[in-house]
Amino acid sequence: xxxxxxxxxxxxxxxxxxxxxxxxxxxxxxxxxxxxxxxxxxxxxxxxxxxxxxxxxxxxxxxxxxxxxxxxxxxxxxxxxxxxxxxxxxxxxxxxxxxxxxxxxxxxxxxxxxxxxxxxxxxxxxxxxxxxxxxxxxxxxxxxxx
Amino acid sequence: xxxxxxxxxxxxxxxxxxxxxxxxxxxxxxxxxxxxxxxxxxxxxxxxxxxxxxxxxxxxxxxxxxxxxxxxxxxxxxxxxxxxxxxxxxxxxxxxxxxxxxxxxxxxxxxxxxxxxxxxxxxxxxxxxxxxxxxxxxxxxxxxxxxxxxxxxxxxxxxxxxxxxxxxxxxxxxxxxxxxxxxxxxxxxxxxxxxxxxxxxxxxxxxxxxxxxxxxxxxxxxxxxxxxxxxxxxxxxxxxxxxxxxxxxxxxxxxxxxxxxxxxxxxxxxxxxxxxxxxxxxxxxxxxxxxxxxxxxxxxxxxxxxxxxxxxxxxxxxxxxxxxxxxxxxxxxxxxxxxxxxx
Numbered sequence: 001x002x003x004x005x006x007x008x009x010x011x012x013x014x015x016x017x018x019x020x021x022x023x024x025x026x027x028x029x030x031x032x033x034x035x036x037x038x039x040x041x042x043x044x045x046x047x048x049x050x051x052x053x054x055x056x057x058x059x060x061x062x063x064x065x066x067x068x069x070x071x072x073x074x075x076x077x078x079x080x081x082x083x084x085x086x087x088x089x090x091x092x093x094x095x096x097x098x099x100x101x102x103x104x105x106x107x108x109x110x111x112x113x114x115x116x117x118x119x120x121x122x123x124x125x126x127x128x129x130x131x132x133x134x135x136x137x138x139x140x141x142x143x144x145x146x
Numbered sequence: 147x148x149x150x151x152x153x154x155x156x157x158x159x160x161x162x163x164x165x166x167x168x169x170x171x172x173x174x175x176x177x178x179x180x181x182x183x184x185x186x187x188x189x190x191x192x193x194x195x196x197x198x199x200x201x202x203x204x205x206x207x208x209x210x211x212x213x214x215x216x217x218x219x220x221x222x223x224x225x226x227x228x229x230x231x232x233x234x235x236x237x238x239x240x241x242x243x244x245x246x247x248x249x250x251x252x253x254x255x256x257x258x259x260x261x262x263x264x265x266x267x268x269x270x271x272x273x274x275x276x277x278x279x280x281x282x283x284x285x286x287x288x289x290x291x292x293x294x295x296x297x298x299x300x301x302x303x304x305x306x307x308x309x310x311x312x313x314x315x316x317x318x319x320x321x322x323x324x325x326x327x328x329x330x331x332x333x334x335x336x337x338x339x340x341x342x343x344x345x346x347x348x349x350x351x352x353x354x355x356x357x358x359x360x361x362x363x364x365x366x367x368x369x370x371x372x373x374x375x376x377x378x379x380x381x382x383x384x385x386x387x388x389x390x391x392x393x394x395x396x397x398x399x400x401x402x403x404x405x406x407x408x409x410x411x412x413x414x415x416x417x418x419x420x421x422x423x424x425x426x427x428x429x430x431x432x433x434x435x436x437x438x439x440x441x442x443x444x445x446x447x448x449x450x451x452x453x454x455x456x457x458x459x460x461x462x463x464x465x466x467x468x469x470x471x472x473x474x475x476x477x478x479x480x481x482x483x484x485x486x487x488x489x
Contacts, residue, residue, distance in 0.1 A: 022291075098277075123286065
């Protein structure tokens with residue numbers, strides 16, 4: 001089914017382990033073979049993406065799930081770094097957050113988020129959302145590979 | 147009569163003609179002396195008269211001057227009175243100015259406090275939209291995951307417990323959402339634009355499609371006008387009223403009609419239903435937040451009508467209900483009318 005030979009690599013930037021596990025659950029059901037890395041706060045995400053000391057072997061992700069409310073550096077700062085880095089800016093970033101505040105939505109898109117998704121309340125709805133994101137970004141669209 | 151002039155000494159008789167002449171001369175002199183004296187007297191009298199005239203004239207002038215002086219004094223006292231009055235007014239003005247300044251200060255303070263409380267409200271709204279829902283989502287999701295993974299290993303009772311947990315968290319989320327909407331209505335500015343109520347109604351019925359189909363509801367409307375309103379708030383208002391109209395119709399298919407009547411200076415819109423109706427004593431308090439008449443049988447947060455009331459009030463109108471218990475209700479609200487804007 002996959003259009004790729006190699007597995008898709010997903011970076012989850014999320015401080016809530018509950019949400020990380022739910023995302024893992026959702027992605028485990030994916031038709032696309034994928035591997036997952038997790039960054040628990042904004043600084044870690046930036047270190048990971050920059051392959052800074054301690055993250056030299058970090059895999060460049062094909063898709064990033066980004067929470068907005070993160071410790072140390074928030075999601076907006078991470079987004080800003082990604083979209084202003086020539087080697088990272090092409091990676092699709094899906095902002096996945098509890099906030100439905102219009103200011104959060106507009107500021108995320110202003111920082112060039114590729115999609116803004118509000119985490120749904122129920123398990124089924126959550127899984128459905130992850131499936132929809134995954135289908136679109138991992139199967140429907142063609143991503144640059146590098 | 148005696149003149150001061152010394153008479154001529156008696157003369158010799160031989161010269162009696164001379165004497166007579168001298169006497170005549172003397173008499174002449176005397177007469178002319180008398181005339182002169184008379185003249186002088188007249189002159190003096192004239193002078194005296196003139197003087198008297200002059201004096202009375204002077205007195206008149208003096209009186210006039212005194213009068214003027216008196217008038218002046220009066221004028222002066224009037225002037226000082228005016229001056230005092232002016233000073234009083236200035237004092238009052240100063241007082242007033244101070245009062246205005248005090249009022250201004252307190253207004254400024256109130257404004258600052260208000261804007262702070264608005265900011266706090268925004269903060270609350272943000273916290274409510276994010277932080278309160280986060281743990282709720284965890285409870286719901288993991289309870290459901292538990293049921294999904296281990297459902298077979300649990301008994302029927304456990305399934306019921308799980309249903310209660312999920313139901314509770316779902317209601318909690320609706321509450322948070324409604325509270326959020328309610329608090330934002332107070333904090334955000336109205337975006338007034340020309341709105342076609344009929345178009346808004348179309349969007350509202352589209353978003354209620356599932357409920358309308360599920361309850362076999364029929365929704366009709368009069369030709370509706372354009373108004374100046376906040377489009378999204380007007381939509382929220384109609385959605386809550388129509389949603390309620392359908393929800394509170396329990397034992398028959400709901401028939402909802404949106405009517406409009408042109409009145410003096412405003413439109414009176416009505417949303418009528420054939421639902422359970424509202425008994426007289428409750429018709430006021432249903433517009434207050436959390437005032438619910440039905441607890442379990444009809445789900446709801448008790449904020450919907452409070453949201454409606456706030457939206458209508460922010461548009462400068464009023465909302466009320468007329469109802470016959472058991473037969474139906476009509477919720478009326480008014481919106482300002484601009485002539486020439488109706489479709």
